[in-house]
Amino acid sequence: PVSIRVLQFSSQAAAAASAAPGSHSPVLADAVAELLVGACQGTRRPGSRILLLDATFGAGGHTRRLLRAASEASTPITVYANDRDPAAYRLAGQLSESLPPGSDSATVVPLLGKFSQLAEHAELTGVEGIDGALFDLGLCSTQLDEARRGFALSADGPLDMRMGGPAEADSPTAADLVNGLEAGDLAALFRAYGEEPMARRLARAVVERRSGPRGPLRTTKQLADCLADAVGSARRKDSLGRSAHPATRVFQALRIAVNNEFIELLSGLQLARQLLKPGAPCLVLSFHSLEDRLVKRVFANRSLDDLCCPAAWADAFKRQRSPQSLHAEPPPPPPQLWQLVRFDSNRGEDYLMAGPAEVAENPRARSARLRVGLKL
Numbered sequence: 001p002v003s004i005r006v007l008q009f010s011s012q013a014a015a016a017a018s019a020a021p022g023s024h025s026p027v028l029a030d031a032v033a034e035l036l037v038g039a040c041q042g043t044r045r046p047g048s049r050i051l052l053l054d055a056t057f058g059a060g061g062h063t064r065r066l067l068r069a070a071s072e073a074s075t076p077i078t079v080y081a082n083d084r085d086p087a088a089y090r091l092a093g094q095l096s097e098s099l100p101p102g103s104d105s106a107t108v109v110p111l112l113g114k115f116s117q118l119a120e121h122a123e124l125t126g127v128e129g130i131d132g133a134l135f136d137l138g139l140c141s142t143q144l145d146e147a148r149r150g151f152a153l154s155a156d157g158p159l160d161m162r163m164g165g166p167a168e169a170d171s172p173t174a175a176d177l178v179n180g181l182e183a184g185d186l187a188a189l190f191r192a193y194g195e196e197p198m199a200r201r202l203a204r205a206v207v208e209r210r211s212g213p214r215g216p217l218r219t220t221k222q223l224a225d226c227l228a229d230a231v232g233s234a235r236r237k238d239s240l241g242r243s244a245h246p247a248t249r250v251f252q253a254l255r256i257a258v259n260n261e262f263i264e265l266l267s268g269l270q271l272a273r274q275l276l277k278p279g280a281p282c283l284v285l286s287f288h289s290l291e292d293r294l295v296k297r298v299f300a301n302r303s304l305d306d307l308c309c310p311a312a313w314a315d316a317f318k319r320q321r322s323p324q325s326l327h328a329e330p331p332p333p334p335p336q337l338w339q340l341v342r343f344d345s346n347r348g349e350d351y352l353m354a355g356p357a358e359v360a361e362n363p364r365a366r367s368a369r370l371r372v373g374l375k376l
């Protein structure tokens, strides 16, 4: 097994330095820079340009940190900066324009689209192998903070939750799902993507609410109130033992379904693998156990067959299965596509987590797990 030694980081300072004012703090930014820029130094020809894919540009915190690391190492760098959110794409455009032109300098190439569309970008056609890729999953604080995007429990807004906003006009919104799915499908969705223990009770409450005199659910507050009433006085804790709003898990489930997050992640990893040079690292930062399980399975070359998913999404998952899994005979071992990296600095574990100083500065870092797969 590959084992990578990563030093102890002062990620708190790095996060502060990389965040644009009033925006999103990048998680484990020093580790990301060390793995994507630092680790390349020994293996590339001196002076050659590092090519990286930031599949989730967001507010650009990680990309900025990567540019800084390359500048400190006097290495030219190109970051392909992708996001499905047009607001993030505009920010990547602004960053690109702010960089001084010149062949020795840093370049940012903004790309607008979903992970599953990575192969469609003309800018990536003919790129001769990239040196590393980053997927920082979930939402940006900037998306969460904007009530009209419909992600936040704490601010009332339309039940939208499309990461690409109105640009993704053919994706269902959260309102489409809560007002359109049968109670059974809603319960399956809440259970599979939210690990919600009261899935059936909450699904029934949603159906009763939308069929009543007040009509369909339109806003985040209406949904949150409906779910809170259904849970009643039962107290809720999150996985870290902190008290949580009764709607937290349902909101997570809806967001995953609206954005087709797991299928997107699977196809993103597949397409990133095609772009990476042999031996190059793909980094994934995940923020809940469902996401992390999927990433670990992919990087450990394990089957995805028994992953639980609601009927409406099952077909899409099935398409990801290898044809061998349909044979009755024991299938041949899966192809070895990735090598899951172990970290000396985390007692040989196969992931990194943020330290207490970074968590104190940026609570979002608390649940983050960084996994690295090397392309075989």
Ligand SMILES: C[S@@+](CC[C@H](N)C(=O)[O-])C[C@H]1O[C@@H](n2cnc3c(N)ncnc32)[C@H](O)[C@@H]1O
Residues within 6 Å of the ligand: 024, 025, 026, 027, 055, 056, 057, 058, 059, 060, 061, 062, 063, 082, 083, 084, 085, 088, 113, 114, 115, 116, 136, 137, 138, 139, 140, 163, 164, 261, 264, 265
């Ligand atoms: C946590 S934020 C990234 C933050 C960024 N690393 C930074 O430091 O500012 C995740 C971003 O990924 C984008 N995203 C999530 N899923 C995506 C997908 N399937 N395709 C493209 N972008 C996606 C979201 O729109 C969001 O802007």
